Amino acid sequence: MTAAFIGIDWGTTHRRAALIAGDGTLIAERADGEGALACKGRFGASLEALVASLPQASASLPVVMAGMVGAAIGWQAVPYLDAATPLSALARHLAPVAEAPPGKRWSIAPGYCVRGAAGEVDVMRGEETQLFGALHLLGADAADGSYVLPGTHSKWVRLHAGRITELRTYMTGELFALLRQHGTLASAMQTASADDAAGLRHDSVADDPEFLRGVAEAAAHPVLTHALFGARARVVTGGLAPGAAAAYVSGLLIGAEWADAQRQVSPDEPVRVIGEPALAALHAACAHHHGRRLESLDARQIQLAAWRALATQELTA
Template sequence: MGPVLIALDWGTSSLRGFLMEAGGSVLEQRGSPHGITNLPEPGTAGFDAAFEALCGPWLERWPGLPVVAGGMVGSAQGWRKAPYAECPADARQLAAAAVPVEARRGTRILIAPGVVSRPAGAAPDVIRGEEIQIAGALLLHPELATGSHFLMPGTHSKWAEVREGRITGFRTYMTGELFAVLSRHSLLGRLMTEAAAEPDMAQAAFARGVAMARAAQPGELAHHLFAARTLGLTGELPGAALKDFLSGLLIGHEVLGGLGAAGAGDVPLVLIGEEELCRRYAGVLRTFGRTPDRLLGNTAPPGLFHFATAAGLLAPPQEASR
Protein backbone atom coordinates (compact mmCIF):
# COMPACT_ATOMS: atom_id res chain seq x y z
CA MET A 1 0.00 0.00 0.00
CA GLY A 2 1.17 3.53 -0.73
CA PRO A 3 1.91 6.18 1.91
CA VAL A 4 -0.85 8.36 3.34
CA LEU A 5 1.04 10.45 5.92
CA ILE A 6 4.38 12.02 6.79
CA ALA A 7 4.81 12.12 10.57
CA LEU A 8 7.58 14.14 12.22
CA ASP A 9 8.93 13.56 15.71
CA TRP A 10 10.82 16.84 16.11
CA GLY A 11 12.71 17.15 19.36
CA THR A 12 15.39 19.35 20.89
CA SER A 13 18.40 17.52 19.48
CA SER A 14 17.06 15.44 16.59
CA LEU A 15 14.38 15.18 13.92
CA ARG A 16 12.86 11.91 12.78
CA GLY A 17 10.46 11.46 9.89
CA PHE A 18 8.13 8.52 9.24
CA LEU A 19 6.39 7.69 5.98
CA MET A 20 3.22 5.85 7.01
CA GLU A 21 0.60 3.75 5.25
CA ALA A 22 -3.16 3.59 5.81
CA GLY A 23 -2.97 0.86 8.45
CA GLY A 24 -0.61 2.91 10.61
CA SER A 25 2.60 1.03 9.80
CA VAL A 26 5.87 2.81 9.00
CA LEU A 27 6.97 2.29 5.41
CA GLU A 28 10.20 4.26 5.66
CA GLN A 29 12.04 6.21 8.34
CA ARG A 30 14.61 8.99 8.08
CA GLY A 31 16.62 10.76 10.74
CA SER A 32 18.40 14.09 11.01
CA PRO A 33 20.48 15.88 13.68
CA HIS A 34 18.47 19.04 13.03
CA GLY A 35 16.53 19.28 16.27
CA ILE A 36 15.22 22.70 17.20
CA THR A 37 18.53 23.67 18.85
CA ASN A 38 20.67 22.48 15.93
CA LEU A 39 19.05 23.87 12.78
CA PRO A 40 21.03 24.35 9.56
CA GLU A 41 20.42 28.11 9.85
CA PRO A 42 18.73 30.38 12.40
CA GLY A 43 15.03 31.10 12.68
CA THR A 44 12.14 30.08 10.47
CA ALA A 45 14.42 29.48 7.50
CA GLY A 46 16.27 26.84 9.51
CA PHE A 47 13.09 24.90 10.23
CA ASP A 48 12.13 25.11 6.56
CA ALA A 49 15.57 23.92 5.45
CA ALA A 50 15.55 20.99 7.91
CA PHE A 51 12.06 19.97 6.78
CA GLU A 52 12.99 20.20 3.10
CA ALA A 53 16.18 18.18 3.55
CA LEU A 54 14.33 15.38 5.33
CA CYS A 55 10.98 15.29 3.58
CA GLY A 56 11.62 16.90 0.18
CA PRO A 57 12.30 13.58 -1.60
CA TRP A 58 9.11 12.07 -0.19
CA LEU A 59 7.01 15.06 -1.24
CA GLU A 60 8.54 15.08 -4.71
CA ARG A 61 7.42 11.50 -5.18
CA TRP A 62 4.07 11.79 -3.34
CA PRO A 63 2.97 15.44 -3.52
CA GLY A 64 0.03 16.41 -1.37
CA LEU A 65 0.66 13.99 1.50
CA PRO A 66 -0.59 15.40 4.81
CA VAL A 67 2.17 16.20 7.32
CA VAL A 68 1.92 16.27 11.11
CA ALA A 69 4.58 17.05 13.69
CA GLY A 70 4.92 16.62 17.42
CA GLY A 71 7.48 17.44 20.09
CA MET A 72 9.49 20.58 20.76
CA VAL A 73 8.80 21.94 17.26
CA GLY A 74 5.61 23.32 18.84
CA SER A 75 7.37 24.96 21.81
CA ALA A 76 8.11 28.66 22.24
CA GLN A 77 11.49 27.98 20.59
CA GLY A 78 9.94 25.92 17.79
CA TRP A 79 8.73 26.61 14.28
CA ARG A 80 5.42 27.86 15.61
CA LYS A 81 4.17 27.79 19.18
CA ALA A 82 1.30 25.38 19.76
CA PRO A 83 -0.30 26.37 23.10
CA TYR A 84 -0.88 23.58 25.60
CA ALA A 85 -4.15 21.67 25.59
CA GLU A 86 -5.77 21.49 29.00
CA CYS A 87 -5.80 18.28 31.00
CA PRO A 88 -7.71 15.94 30.82
CA ALA A 89 -6.84 15.45 27.15
CA ASP A 90 -7.02 12.80 24.46
CA ALA A 91 -6.22 12.78 20.74
CA ARG A 92 -9.34 14.79 19.98
CA GLN A 93 -8.33 17.59 22.34
CA LEU A 94 -4.83 17.55 20.85
CA ALA A 95 -6.26 17.86 17.36
CA ALA A 96 -8.56 20.71 18.41
CA ALA A 97 -5.61 22.67 19.86
CA ALA A 98 -3.19 21.98 16.98
CA VAL A 99 -1.70 24.83 14.92
CA PRO A 100 -0.61 24.80 11.26
CA VAL A 101 2.56 26.18 9.72
CA GLU A 102 3.27 26.44 6.00
CA ALA A 103 6.62 25.38 4.56
CA ARG A 104 8.26 27.31 1.76
CA ARG A 105 7.17 24.71 -0.80
CA GLY A 106 3.54 25.29 0.28
CA THR A 107 3.13 22.14 2.37
CA ARG A 108 0.89 22.58 5.41
CA ILE A 109 2.26 20.99 8.59
CA LEU A 110 -0.08 20.45 11.53
CA ILE A 111 1.77 20.78 14.85
CA ALA A 112 0.49 18.99 17.94
CA PRO A 113 0.24 20.89 21.21
CA GLY A 114 1.59 19.75 24.52
CA VAL A 115 -0.64 19.30 27.56
CA VAL A 116 -0.79 21.33 30.77
CA SER A 117 -1.96 19.91 34.09
CA ARG A 118 -3.19 22.28 36.81
CA PRO A 119 -3.66 20.20 39.98
CA ALA A 120 -5.48 21.98 42.79
CA GLY A 121 -3.11 23.54 45.28
CA ALA A 122 0.01 22.69 43.30
CA ALA A 123 2.16 24.20 40.58
CA PRO A 124 1.19 23.46 36.97
CA ASP A 125 3.07 20.81 35.03
CA VAL A 126 3.54 20.37 31.28
CA ILE A 127 4.41 17.72 28.72
CA ARG A 128 5.29 18.20 25.07
CA GLY A 129 5.91 15.14 22.94
CA GLU A 130 5.02 12.63 25.65
CA GLU A 131 1.31 13.15 24.95
CA ILE A 132 1.96 11.82 21.44
CA GLN A 133 3.81 8.80 22.84
CA ILE A 134 0.85 8.07 25.12
CA ALA A 135 -1.58 8.42 22.19
CA GLY A 136 0.54 5.89 20.30
CA ALA A 137 0.59 3.45 23.21
CA LEU A 138 -3.20 3.64 23.47
CA LEU A 139 -3.59 3.05 19.73
CA LEU A 140 -1.37 -0.02 19.91
CA HIS A 141 -2.85 -1.29 23.19
CA PRO A 142 -6.47 -0.10 23.54
CA GLU A 143 -6.88 -2.13 26.73
CA LEU A 144 -4.68 0.45 28.51
CA ALA A 145 -7.22 3.21 27.89
CA THR A 146 -9.50 2.20 30.77
CA GLY A 147 -6.86 3.06 33.34
CA SER A 148 -3.07 3.00 33.38
CA HIS A 149 0.08 4.78 34.51
CA PHE A 150 2.83 5.65 32.06
CA LEU A 151 6.47 6.23 32.97
CA MET A 152 8.62 7.87 30.29
CA PRO A 153 12.18 8.15 31.64
CA GLY A 154 14.65 10.67 30.29
CA THR A 155 16.20 14.06 30.91
CA HIS A 156 12.84 15.12 32.33
CA SER A 157 11.04 11.91 33.30
CA LYS A 158 7.26 11.97 33.09
CA TRP A 159 4.80 9.93 35.15
CA ALA A 160 1.33 10.21 33.62
CA GLU A 161 -2.08 8.82 34.49
CA VAL A 162 -4.69 7.82 31.89
CA ARG A 163 -8.36 7.23 32.65
CA GLU A 164 -11.01 6.45 30.04
CA GLY A 165 -8.59 7.21 27.24
CA ARG A 166 -7.63 10.67 28.51
CA ILE A 167 -4.49 11.96 30.18
CA THR A 168 -5.82 13.06 33.56
CA GLY A 169 -2.60 14.17 35.24
CA PHE A 170 1.18 13.84 35.29
CA ARG A 171 4.33 14.73 37.20
CA THR A 172 7.78 15.70 35.90
CA TYR A 173 11.02 14.59 37.57
CA MET A 174 14.20 16.35 36.37
CA THR A 175 16.28 13.23 37.04
CA GLY A 176 18.44 13.21 33.92
CA GLU A 177 19.14 16.93 34.05
CA LEU A 178 20.01 16.78 37.75
CA PHE A 179 22.46 13.98 37.05
CA ALA A 180 24.13 16.00 34.27
CA VAL A 181 24.36 19.20 36.31
CA LEU A 182 25.57 17.54 39.51
CA SER A 183 28.15 15.33 37.84
CA ARG A 184 29.55 18.04 35.56
CA HIS A 185 29.06 21.35 37.36
CA SER A 186 29.07 20.70 41.10
CA LEU A 187 31.44 19.71 43.86
CA LEU A 188 30.22 16.12 43.52
CA GLY A 189 31.84 15.74 40.12
CA ARG A 190 35.36 16.54 41.28
CA LEU A 191 36.03 13.01 42.50
CA MET A 192 34.33 11.33 39.53
CA THR A 193 36.54 9.95 36.78
CA GLU A 194 35.90 9.90 33.04
CA ALA A 195 36.80 6.22 32.90
CA ALA A 196 33.82 3.94 33.53
CA ALA A 197 33.80 1.43 36.35
CA GLU A 198 33.96 -2.30 35.69
CA PRO A 199 30.42 -3.68 35.10
CA ASP A 200 30.14 -5.49 38.44
CA MET A 201 31.43 -2.47 40.35
CA ALA A 202 29.12 -0.11 38.46
CA GLN A 203 26.11 -2.33 39.12
CA ALA A 204 26.92 -2.55 42.84
CA ALA A 205 27.34 1.23 43.13
CA PHE A 206 24.08 1.84 41.29
CA ALA A 207 22.27 -0.64 43.55
CA ARG A 208 23.72 1.09 46.62
CA GLY A 209 22.25 4.40 45.45
CA VAL A 210 18.86 2.79 44.83
CA ALA A 211 18.89 1.15 48.27
CA MET A 212 19.70 4.46 49.96
CA ALA A 213 16.77 6.10 48.17
CA ARG A 214 14.43 3.24 49.02
CA ALA A 215 15.18 3.67 52.73
CA ALA A 216 14.81 7.46 52.57
CA GLN A 217 12.63 9.58 54.78
CA PRO A 218 10.80 12.57 53.25
CA GLY A 219 13.14 15.39 52.29
CA GLU A 220 16.37 13.41 52.47
CA LEU A 221 17.49 13.78 48.85
CA ALA A 222 19.60 16.90 49.51
CA HIS A 223 21.34 15.06 52.36
CA HIS A 224 21.82 11.85 50.38
CA LEU A 225 23.42 13.70 47.47
CA PHE A 226 26.46 14.54 49.58
CA ALA A 227 27.17 10.82 49.87
CA ALA A 228 28.30 10.95 46.23
CA ARG A 229 31.27 12.91 47.60
CA THR A 230 31.87 11.32 51.00
CA LEU A 231 31.86 7.76 49.63
CA GLY A 232 34.74 8.83 47.41
CA LEU A 233 36.58 10.80 50.09
CA THR A 234 36.53 7.85 52.49
CA GLY A 235 37.49 5.32 49.82
CA GLU A 236 34.28 3.31 50.10
CA LEU A 237 33.68 3.82 46.38
CA PRO A 238 36.28 4.51 43.68
CA GLY A 239 35.90 7.61 41.56
CA ALA A 240 34.91 5.50 38.56
CA ALA A 241 31.80 4.23 40.41
CA LEU A 242 30.55 7.52 41.87
CA LYS A 243 28.52 8.39 38.78
CA ASP A 244 26.78 5.02 38.99
CA PHE A 245 25.97 5.62 42.65
CA LEU A 246 24.59 9.08 41.85
CA SER A 247 22.48 7.67 39.01
CA GLY A 248 21.00 4.99 41.26
CA LEU A 249 20.32 7.52 44.00
CA LEU A 250 18.50 9.95 41.70
CA ILE A 251 16.48 7.30 39.86
CA GLY A 252 15.65 5.66 43.20
CA HIS A 253 14.33 8.92 44.62
CA GLU A 254 12.32 9.49 41.44
CA VAL A 255 10.75 6.03 41.66
CA LEU A 256 10.06 6.52 45.37
CA GLY A 257 8.18 9.74 44.64
CA GLY A 258 6.53 8.49 41.46
CA LEU A 259 5.15 5.33 43.03
CA GLY A 260 3.99 7.28 46.07
CA ALA A 261 2.05 9.69 43.86
CA ALA A 262 0.69 6.91 41.63
CA GLY A 263 -0.74 5.03 44.61
CA ALA A 264 -1.48 1.33 44.80
CA GLY A 265 -0.78 -0.87 41.79
CA ASP A 266 -4.42 -1.31 40.76
CA VAL A 267 -3.80 -0.32 37.11
CA PRO A 268 -1.04 -1.29 34.65
CA LEU A 269 2.28 0.55 34.83
CA VAL A 270 3.82 0.99 31.38
CA LEU A 271 7.33 2.13 30.49
CA ILE A 272 7.86 4.00 27.20
CA GLY A 273 11.25 4.98 25.85
CA GLU A 274 14.74 3.88 24.91
CA GLU A 275 15.15 0.18 25.62
CA GLU A 276 18.24 0.20 27.83
CA LEU A 277 17.00 3.09 29.97
CA CYS A 278 13.58 1.48 30.37
CA ARG A 279 15.21 -1.79 31.44
CA ARG A 280 17.22 0.10 34.05
CA TYR A 281 14.07 1.73 35.41
CA ALA A 282 12.27 -1.62 35.33
CA GLY A 283 14.97 -3.08 37.55
CA VAL A 284 14.61 -0.22 40.03
CA LEU A 285 10.85 -0.61 40.03
CA ARG A 286 11.22 -4.30 40.89
CA THR A 287 13.50 -3.32 43.80
CA PHE A 288 10.58 -1.24 45.07
CA GLY A 289 8.21 -4.18 44.66
CA ARG A 290 6.51 -3.05 41.45
CA THR A 291 7.02 -4.95 38.20
CA PRO A 292 6.07 -2.92 35.12
CA ASP A 293 3.34 -4.49 33.01
CA ARG A 294 4.78 -3.44 29.64
CA LEU A 295 7.98 -2.00 28.19
CA LEU A 296 7.28 -0.14 24.95
CA GLY A 297 9.76 1.40 22.55
CA ASN A 298 9.17 4.46 20.39
CA THR A 299 5.40 4.98 20.24
CA ALA A 300 5.63 8.41 18.57
CA PRO A 301 4.82 7.15 15.02
CA PRO A 302 1.48 5.52 15.97
CA GLY A 303 0.81 8.51 18.22
CA LEU A 304 1.25 10.93 15.34
CA PHE A 305 -0.93 8.67 13.18
CA HIS A 306 -3.60 8.74 15.91
CA PHE A 307 -3.32 12.55 16.10
CA ALA A 308 -3.61 12.90 12.30
CA THR A 309 -6.70 10.69 12.30
CA ALA A 310 -8.31 12.73 15.11
CA ALA A 311 -7.57 15.90 13.13
CA GLY A 312 -9.49 14.53 10.14
CA LEU A 313 -6.43 14.21 7.91
CA LEU A 314 -6.82 10.43 7.62
CA ALA A 315 -9.58 7.87 7.67
CA PRO A 316 -9.48 5.57 10.70
CA PRO A 317 -7.46 2.39 9.90
CA GLN A 318 -10.56 0.15 9.85
CA GLU A 319 -12.25 2.43 7.32
CA ALA A 320 -9.13 2.83 5.19
CA SER A 321 -8.86 -0.96 4.86
CA ARG A 322 -12.35 -1.37 3.40
Protein backbone atom coordinates in the same frame (compact mmCIF):
# COMPACT_ATOMS: atom_id res chain seq x y z
CA MET B 1 2.54 0.98 -0.59
CA THR B 2 1.86 4.60 -1.33
CA ALA B 3 3.41 7.17 0.98
CA ALA B 4 0.62 9.13 2.63
CA PHE B 5 1.82 10.84 5.82
CA ILE B 6 4.97 12.02 7.63
CA GLY B 7 5.22 12.14 11.43
CA ILE B 8 8.16 13.87 13.09
CA ASP B 9 9.17 13.67 16.74
CA TRP B 10 11.11 16.96 16.82
CA GLY B 11 12.87 17.53 20.11
CA THR B 12 15.31 20.09 21.48
CA THR B 13 18.45 18.42 20.09
CA HIS B 14 17.26 15.60 17.79
CA ARG B 15 14.40 14.66 15.51
CA ARG B 16 13.07 11.42 14.06
CA ALA B 17 10.78 11.23 11.03
CA ALA B 18 8.52 8.33 9.98
CA LEU B 19 7.03 7.95 6.51
CA ILE B 20 3.72 6.09 6.72
CA ALA B 21 1.70 4.49 3.92
CA GLY B 22 -2.05 4.88 3.54
CA ASP B 23 -2.58 1.42 5.07
CA GLY B 24 -0.45 2.31 8.11
CA THR B 25 2.69 0.52 6.96
CA LEU B 26 6.00 2.14 7.92
CA ILE B 27 7.89 2.87 4.71
CA ALA B 28 11.00 4.60 6.07
CA GLU B 29 12.49 6.41 9.05
CA ARG B 30 15.11 9.16 9.30
CA ALA B 31 16.82 10.48 12.44
CA ASP B 32 19.22 13.41 12.63
CA GLY B 33 20.61 16.08 14.93
CA GLU B 34 18.50 18.90 13.50
CA GLY B 35 16.81 19.66 16.82
CA ALA B 36 14.75 22.75 17.56
CA LEU B 37 17.79 24.66 18.89
CA ALA B 38 19.85 23.95 15.76
CA CYS B 39 17.02 24.96 13.37
CA LYS B 40 16.33 28.42 14.76
CA GLY B 41 15.42 30.70 11.86
CA ARG B 42 15.38 27.94 9.22
CA PHE B 43 12.74 25.44 10.28
CA GLY B 44 10.92 25.48 6.92
CA ALA B 45 14.04 24.79 4.86
CA SER B 46 15.17 22.10 7.30
CA LEU B 47 11.78 20.37 7.08
CA GLU B 48 11.76 20.48 3.27
CA ALA B 49 15.23 18.95 3.15
CA LEU B 50 14.13 16.19 5.51
CA VAL B 51 11.03 15.44 3.40
CA ALA B 52 13.13 15.40 0.23
CA SER B 53 15.46 12.85 1.79
CA LEU B 54 12.65 10.34 2.35
CA PRO B 55 12.04 7.74 -0.40
CA GLN B 56 8.74 8.05 -2.30
CA ALA B 57 7.89 11.16 -0.30
CA SER B 58 6.20 13.95 -2.18
CA ALA B 59 6.42 17.52 -0.96
CA SER B 60 2.64 17.64 -0.75
CA LEU B 61 2.26 14.94 1.95
CA PRO B 62 0.72 16.03 5.24
CA VAL B 63 3.33 16.44 8.01
CA VAL B 64 2.55 16.29 11.72
CA MET B 65 5.25 17.33 14.19
CA ALA B 66 5.37 16.78 17.96
CA GLY B 67 7.73 17.95 20.69
CA MET B 68 9.73 21.09 21.40
CA VAL B 69 9.21 22.24 17.81
CA GLY B 70 5.94 23.63 19.24
CA ALA B 71 7.55 25.42 22.20
CA ALA B 72 8.60 29.05 22.51
CA ILE B 73 12.17 27.96 21.69
CA GLY B 74 10.88 26.03 18.62
CA TRP B 75 9.28 26.89 15.30
CA GLN B 76 5.94 28.14 16.53
CA ALA B 77 4.56 28.36 20.07
CA VAL B 78 1.47 26.15 20.18
CA PRO B 79 -0.69 26.67 23.29
CA TYR B 80 -0.95 23.73 25.69
CA LEU B 81 -4.14 21.71 25.82
CA ASP B 82 -5.94 21.54 29.12
CA ALA B 83 -6.08 18.14 30.83
CA ALA B 84 -9.87 18.12 30.38
CA THR B 85 -9.31 17.61 26.65
CA PRO B 86 -9.20 13.84 25.97
CA LEU B 87 -6.18 12.46 24.12
CA SER B 88 -8.56 11.16 21.44
CA ALA B 89 -9.13 14.80 20.43
CA LEU B 90 -5.44 15.40 19.74
CA ALA B 91 -5.84 15.24 15.94
CA ARG B 92 -8.52 17.95 16.05
CA HIS B 93 -6.16 20.29 17.89
CA LEU B 94 -3.16 20.11 15.57
CA ALA B 95 -1.98 23.68 14.93
CA PRO B 96 -1.30 24.60 11.29
CA VAL B 97 2.18 26.05 10.75
CA ALA B 98 1.73 29.76 10.02
CA GLU B 99 4.86 29.88 7.85
CA ALA B 100 3.78 26.96 5.64
CA PRO B 101 3.75 27.77 1.90
CA PRO B 102 0.33 27.50 0.16
CA GLY B 103 -0.72 23.90 -0.41
CA LYS B 104 1.43 22.45 2.39
CA ARG B 105 -0.40 20.58 5.15
CA TRP B 106 2.10 21.08 7.97
CA SER B 107 0.91 21.02 11.56
CA ILE B 108 2.25 20.76 15.11
CA ALA B 109 0.70 18.74 17.95
CA PRO B 110 -0.02 20.76 21.09
CA GLY B 111 1.45 19.80 24.45
CA TYR B 112 -0.57 19.42 27.61
CA CYS B 113 -0.68 21.56 30.75
CA VAL B 114 -1.95 19.70 33.81
CA ARG B 115 -2.89 21.46 37.04
CA GLY B 116 -3.04 19.58 40.33
CA ALA B 117 -5.55 19.92 43.15
CA ALA B 118 -3.30 22.38 45.01
CA GLY B 119 -2.84 24.56 41.93
CA GLU B 120 0.57 23.13 41.02
CA VAL B 121 1.25 23.17 37.31
CA ASP B 122 3.14 20.73 35.09
CA VAL B 123 3.63 20.52 31.34
CA MET B 124 4.61 18.13 28.53
CA ARG B 125 5.43 18.51 24.82
CA GLY B 126 5.89 15.41 22.70
CA GLU B 127 4.94 12.84 25.34
CA GLU B 128 1.23 13.50 24.65
CA THR B 129 1.75 11.97 21.21
CA GLN B 130 3.36 8.88 22.73
CA LEU B 131 0.46 8.55 25.17
CA PHE B 132 -1.96 8.93 22.26
CA GLY B 133 -0.07 6.02 20.66
CA ALA B 134 -0.31 3.93 23.83
CA LEU B 135 -4.05 4.56 23.93
CA HIS B 136 -4.40 3.21 20.38
CA LEU B 137 -2.04 0.30 20.92
CA LEU B 138 -3.60 -0.86 24.20
CA GLY B 139 -7.21 0.22 23.72
CA ALA B 140 -8.94 2.90 25.78
CA ASP B 141 -9.94 0.73 28.74
CA ALA B 142 -6.73 -1.26 29.07
CA ALA B 143 -4.67 1.94 28.86
CA ASP B 144 -5.85 3.16 32.28
CA GLY B 145 -2.99 3.37 34.80
CA SER B 146 0.34 5.01 35.47
CA TYR B 147 3.13 5.57 32.94
CA VAL B 148 6.72 6.67 33.28
CA LEU B 149 8.44 8.21 30.24
CA PRO B 150 12.11 8.51 31.26
CA GLY B 151 14.52 11.04 29.81
CA THR B 152 16.00 14.49 30.30
CA HIS B 153 12.75 15.45 32.01
CA SER B 154 11.18 12.23 33.24
CA LYS B 155 7.36 12.22 33.10
CA TRP B 156 5.03 10.28 35.38
CA VAL B 157 1.50 10.30 33.99
CA ARG B 158 -1.78 8.80 35.09
CA LEU B 159 -4.31 8.01 32.34
CA HIS B 160 -7.95 7.47 33.15
CA ALA B 161 -10.72 7.04 30.57
CA GLY B 162 -8.56 8.50 27.83
CA ARG B 163 -7.59 11.61 29.78
CA ILE B 164 -4.35 12.69 31.50
CA THR B 165 -5.46 13.00 35.11
CA GLU B 166 -2.03 13.47 36.72
CA LEU B 167 1.41 14.63 35.59
CA ARG B 168 4.64 14.87 37.57
CA THR B 169 7.91 15.76 35.85
CA TYR B 170 11.36 15.13 37.38
CA MET B 171 14.53 16.84 36.12
CA THR B 172 16.35 13.50 36.29
CA GLY B 173 18.36 13.26 33.09
CA GLU B 174 19.23 16.94 33.05
CA LEU B 175 20.58 16.92 36.61
CA PHE B 176 22.55 13.72 35.94
CA ALA B 177 24.19 15.36 32.91
CA LEU B 178 24.94 18.59 34.82
CA LEU B 179 26.58 16.72 37.68
CA ARG B 180 28.57 14.53 35.32
CA GLN B 181 29.90 17.38 33.20
CA HIS B 182 30.53 20.03 35.87
CA GLY B 183 31.26 20.37 39.55
CA THR B 184 32.90 18.32 42.24
CA LEU B 185 31.35 14.94 41.40
CA ALA B 186 32.24 15.10 37.68
CA SER B 187 35.61 13.35 37.82
CA ALA B 188 34.28 10.49 39.96
CA MET B 189 31.32 10.12 37.58
CA GLN B 190 33.45 9.42 34.51
CA THR B 191 33.08 5.82 33.38
CA ALA B 192 34.88 3.76 30.79
CA SER B 193 32.00 4.27 28.38
CA ALA B 194 31.26 7.97 28.15
CA ASP B 195 28.23 7.13 26.03
CA ASP B 196 26.60 5.18 28.80
CA ALA B 197 23.89 7.63 29.78
CA ALA B 198 23.18 5.88 33.06
CA GLY B 199 26.78 5.62 34.18
CA LEU B 200 26.66 1.89 34.76
CA ARG B 201 29.96 0.00 34.85
CA HIS B 202 28.31 -3.33 34.17
CA ASP B 203 26.32 -4.88 31.38
CA SER B 204 23.19 -5.20 33.44
CA VAL B 205 21.63 -3.12 36.15
CA ALA B 206 21.32 -6.08 38.48
CA ASP B 207 25.11 -6.37 38.43
CA ASP B 208 25.72 -2.82 39.59
CA PRO B 209 25.45 -2.61 43.37
CA GLU B 210 26.03 1.15 43.39
CA PHE B 211 22.93 1.83 41.29
CA LEU B 212 20.83 -0.26 43.68
CA ARG B 213 22.45 1.39 46.69
CA GLY B 214 21.45 4.78 45.26
CA VAL B 215 17.87 3.57 44.81
CA ALA B 216 17.73 2.39 48.43
CA GLU B 217 19.31 5.62 49.70
CA ALA B 218 16.74 7.71 47.78
CA ALA B 219 13.95 5.71 49.40
CA ALA B 220 15.36 6.09 52.93
CA HIS B 221 16.70 9.66 52.86
CA PRO B 222 14.85 11.95 50.51
CA VAL B 223 17.06 15.06 50.67
CA LEU B 224 18.90 14.88 47.38
CA THR B 225 21.50 17.60 48.02
CA HIS B 226 22.63 15.69 51.13
CA ALA B 227 22.71 12.35 49.33
CA LEU B 228 24.76 13.87 46.49
CA PHE B 229 27.38 15.15 48.93
CA GLY B 230 27.32 11.69 50.48
CA ALA B 231 28.65 10.35 47.17
CA ARG B 232 31.55 12.78 47.42
CA ALA B 233 32.20 11.92 51.09
CA ARG B 234 32.34 8.22 50.17
CA VAL B 235 34.77 8.96 47.32
CA VAL B 236 37.22 10.99 49.44
CA THR B 237 37.14 8.45 52.28
CA GLY B 238 37.70 5.51 49.92
CA GLY B 239 34.22 4.01 50.26
CA LEU B 240 33.21 4.56 46.63
CA ALA B 241 35.56 3.46 43.86
CA PRO B 242 36.57 6.04 41.25
CA GLY B 243 34.25 5.68 38.30
CA ALA B 244 31.46 4.14 40.38
CA ALA B 245 29.84 7.41 41.41
CA ALA B 246 27.84 7.75 38.19
CA ALA B 247 25.88 4.55 38.84
CA TYR B 248 25.25 5.65 42.45
CA VAL B 249 24.02 9.11 41.39
CA SER B 250 21.89 7.53 38.67
CA GLY B 251 20.32 5.34 41.37
CA LEU B 252 19.73 8.36 43.63
CA LEU B 253 17.99 10.34 40.88
CA ILE B 254 15.82 7.60 39.37
CA GLY B 255 15.26 6.19 42.85
CA ALA B 256 13.84 9.57 43.92
CA GLU B 257 11.11 9.18 41.28
CA TRP B 258 10.21 5.75 42.61
CA ALA B 259 10.27 6.84 46.24
CA ASP B 260 7.79 9.53 45.25
CA ALA B 261 5.74 7.02 43.26
CA GLN B 262 5.29 4.95 46.43
CA ARG B 263 3.38 7.93 47.81
CA GLN B 264 1.57 8.87 44.58
CA VAL B 265 0.66 5.58 42.88
CA SER B 266 -1.53 3.05 44.69
CA PRO B 267 0.14 -0.36 45.14
CA ASP B 268 -2.28 -2.26 42.91
CA GLU B 269 -2.10 0.20 40.03
CA PRO B 270 -0.10 -1.06 37.05
CA VAL B 271 2.91 1.02 36.02
CA ARG B 272 4.20 1.01 32.45
CA VAL B 273 7.44 2.42 31.13
CA ILE B 274 7.75 3.91 27.64
CA GLY B 275 11.42 4.48 26.86
CA GLU B 276 14.70 3.24 25.48
CA PRO B 277 15.59 -0.29 26.64
CA ALA B 278 18.55 0.89 28.79
CA LEU B 279 16.44 3.40 30.72
CA ALA B 280 13.53 0.96 30.93
CA ALA B 281 15.89 -1.56 32.57
CA LEU B 282 16.89 0.97 35.23
CA HIS B 283 13.24 1.61 36.01
CA ALA B 284 12.57 -2.13 36.14
CA ALA B 285 15.30 -2.44 38.79
CA CYS B 286 13.66 0.35 40.82
CA ALA B 287 10.25 -1.32 40.50
CA HIS B 288 11.77 -4.57 41.73
CA HIS B 289 13.36 -2.77 44.71
CA HIS B 290 9.95 -1.45 45.71
CA GLY B 291 8.20 -4.78 45.10
CA ARG B 292 6.19 -3.45 42.16
CA ARG B 293 5.46 -4.81 38.74
CA LEU B 294 6.56 -2.74 35.73
CA GLU B 295 5.38 -3.39 32.20
CA SER B 296 7.74 -2.24 29.48
CA LEU B 297 6.28 -0.86 26.25
CA ASP B 298 8.42 -0.51 23.13
CA ALA B 299 8.86 3.24 22.63
CA ARG B 300 9.32 2.92 18.86
CA GLN B 301 6.15 0.84 18.43
CA ILE B 302 4.26 3.35 20.57
CA GLN B 303 5.48 6.25 18.43
CA LEU B 304 4.52 4.44 15.20
CA ALA B 305 1.07 3.63 16.60
CA ALA B 306 0.66 7.34 17.29
CA TRP B 307 1.64 8.34 13.75
CA ARG B 308 -0.63 5.70 12.24
CA ALA B 309 -3.60 6.89 14.28
CA LEU B 310 -2.86 10.54 13.53
CA ALA B 311 -2.44 9.72 9.83
CA THR B 312 -5.83 8.01 9.72
CA GLN B 313 -7.54 10.93 11.43
CA GLU B 314 -5.61 13.55 9.47
CA LEU B 315 -6.21 11.90 6.10
CA THR B 316 -9.94 11.47 6.71
CA ALA B 317 -10.39 14.97 8.15
